[in-house]
Amino acid sequence: MSGVKxxxxxxxxxIQDQSGAASxxxxxxFEYAKDAIExxxxxxxxNTYGTRAATLVKGxxxxxxxxxxxxxxxxxxxxxxxxxxHSHPAVAKAVAEQATTLTxxxxxxxxxxxxLLAEKLCTASGMDxxxxxxxxxxxxxxxxxxxxxxxxKKGIKLPTVLVMDNAFHGRTLATxxxxxxxxVQAGFEPLVRGFARAIFDDMESLTTxxxxxxxxxxxxxxxxxxxxxxxxxxxxxxxxxxxxxxQRGWLLMLDEVQTGNGRTGKYFYYQHSGIMPDVxxxxxxxxxxxxxxxxxxxxxxxxxxxxxxxxxxxGGNPLACAAALATITTLQDxxxxxxxxxxxxxxxxxxxxxxxxxxxxxxxxxKGCMIGIELNKPCKSLFPAAMAAGLIINVTADxxxxxxxxxxMTDDEADQVVAILAPLIxxxxxx
Ligand SMILES: *Cc1c(COP(=O)(O)O)cnc(C)c1O
Numbered sequence: 001m002s003g004v005k006x007x008x009x010x011x012x013x014x015i016q017d018q019s020g021a022a023s024x025x026x027x028x029x030f031e032y033a034k035d036a037i038e039x040x041x042x043x044x045x046x047n048t049y050g051t052r053a054a055t056l057v058k059g060x061x062x063x064x065x066x067x068x069x070x071x072x073x074x075x076x077x078x079x080x081x082x083x084x085x086h087s088h089p090a091v092a093k094a095v096a097e098q099a100t101t102l103t104x105x106x107x108x109x110x111x112x113x114x115x116l117l118a119e120k121l122c123t124a125s126g127m128d129x130x131x132x133x134x135x136x137x138x139x140x141x142x143x144x145x146x147x148x149x150x151x152x153k154k155g156i157k158l159p160t161v162l163v164m165d166n167a168f169h170g171r172t173l174a175t176x177x178x179x180x181x182x183x184v185q186a187g188f189e190p191l192v193r194g195f196a197r198a199i200f201d202d203m204e205s206l207t208t209x210x211x212x213x214x215x216x217x218x219x220x221x222x223x224x225x226x227x228x229x230x231x232x233x234x235x236x237x238x239x240x241x242x243x244x245x246x247q248r249g250w251l252l253m254l255d256e257v258q259t260g261n262g263r264t265g266k267y268f269y270y271q272h273s274g275i276m277p278d279v280x281x282x283x284x285x286x287x288x289x290x291x292x293x294x295x296x297x298x299x300x301x302x303x304x305x306x307x308x309x310x311x312x313x314x315g316g317n318p319l320a321c322a323a324a325l326a327t328i329t330t331l332q333d334x335x336x337x338x339x340x341x342x343x344x345x346x347x348x349x350x351x352x353x354x355x356x357x358x359x360x361x362x363x364x365x366x367k368g369c370m371i372g373i374e375l376n377k378p379c380k381s382l383f384p385a386a387m388a389a390g391l392i393i394n395v396t397a398d399x400x401x402x403x404x405x406x407x408x409m410t411d412d413e414a415d416q417v418v419a420i421l422a423p424l425i426x427x428x429x430x431x
Pocket of ligand 1: 134135136137138140168169170171222226227255256257258283284
C-alpha cells in the first residue's frame with residue numbers, strides 16, 4: 001500500500017504542477033486515487049494470465065454480469081466448475097451455514113462432512129475410499145504418489161507412469177511433467193522423472209512403449225482430453241486399457257478432473273464404459289466453485305496410502321466439504337447428470353444443423369456438457385467476439401472452441417448459445 005500512496009502523491013503533485021492549483025477538488029484526487037489503486041492492483045499480480053477479458057462481479061444460474069452491468073450467457077462455467085450454475089442457493093446456503101459453524105479445524109480431527117462426502121462419492125462411483133486435496137493438480141499428485149508406492153511394492157526401482165500425448169494434468173512439477181504439451185513444461189526443466197508417453201487412444205503405440213519399458217507400473221489418462229481439445233477416445237479404449245493393466249499388474253488411473261461430477265451424463269465418465277479404474281481423480285465441478293479435489297481408489301489400490309504418506313492442511317476441510325456435499329446432493333436429487341447429457345446432445349445437434357456444410361469446421365464432438373467444435377485454423381479471436389455478443393466460450397488447443405455449460409441451462413438458453421455462436425463461426429471462417 002505504501003507503493004500506492006507514493007504513486008498517488010506523485011500523481012497529485014503532477015496535476016497540481018500542471019494546473020498550477022495549490023489544492024485540488026476532492027473528486028479529482030479520488031479519481032486519481034482510483035486509477036492509481038487499479039494500476040497498482042494490476043501490477044501487484046504476477047503476470048501469469050495476461051490481459052483479462054472483463055471484470056465479472058456477479059453470477060446467477062447460467063448468467064454473469066460485468067462491472068459495467070453487461071450480461072453474458074455463460075457456456076464456460078469457470079472452466080467446467082459451476083455445473084449447477086452460479087450462486088446456486090443450496091451451495092450458497094451450505095457454505096454460509098458452515099462458515100458460521102466451523103470453517104476449518106485440521107485433519108487431526110474427525111470431520112463429519114468429510115466422511116459424509118467420501119461415502120457419497122464412493123456410492124456414486126463404486127470406488128472404495130477417498131483422499132481430499134484442494135485442486136485438480138493436488139488430486140493428481142496423490143495419484144502419482146500412489147503409482148510410485150504400487151511400483152515400489154512390485155520391486156521397481158524407478159516406478160514409471162505411462163501418460164499420453166496432449167494430456168493435461170496440472171501445473172505442479174509432477175503434473176506438468178505428466179502433461180503432454182511442451183507449453184506447460186518449457187522453462188521449468190528439469191522435469192520430474194518417472195513418466196513414459198504414448199499416443200492417446202492408440203493401443204499400438206501403448207503396446208510399443210510398454211514392451212520397451214519394464215519400469216512402467218501405471219497408466220494415467222484423461223478419458224476425454226479437455227485442454228487437449230475435447231478429444232474423445234474410441235468407445236472401447238477404456239476397456240482395452242483395463243485389460244492391458246490387468247495383464248501387467250499396472251494401476252489404471254483416470255484423470256476425471258474435468259469429465260467428472262456429472263458433466264458427461266454419469267457421475268464419472270468411466271461409468272459409460274462398465275469398467276472400474278484403480279484410481280480416479282476429480283476436482284473442477286466437485287464443489288461448484290469452492291476449491292476441493294479428490295483422489296479415489298478401488299480394490300488393492302485403496303490400501304496403498306498409509307498414515308504419514310500424504311496429507312494436506314486444507315484438504316477436505318468442513319467448509320469445502322459442505323459445498324461439495326450440497327453440490328453432489330443437488331446433482332443426484334435433481335438427476336442433473338442426465339440433464340447434462342440431454343443438454344449436450346441438444347447443443348451439439350444445434351451446431352451440427354447450424355454449421356452444416358460450413359467450410360473450415362472440421363468436427364463437432366463431445367459428451368454431455370463437454371463440447372468441442374474444431375476448426376481447421378486458429379480461432380482464439382472468437383473468444384472476444386463471443387464476449388462482445390454476450391456469450392462466454394473458450395478456445396483450447398488453438399483451433400478448438402470448447403463449451404462447458406452448466407447443467408441447469410434451460411433449453412432456451414442452450415438454443416441461444418447456438419444462435420449467438422454459430423453466426424460468429426460462419427463469419428470467422430469466411431474471413
Ligand atoms: C483442470 C485440470 C487439471 C488441473 O486442475 P487444477 O485445479 O487447475 O490444478 C488437471 N487435469 C485435468 C484433466 C484438468 O482439466
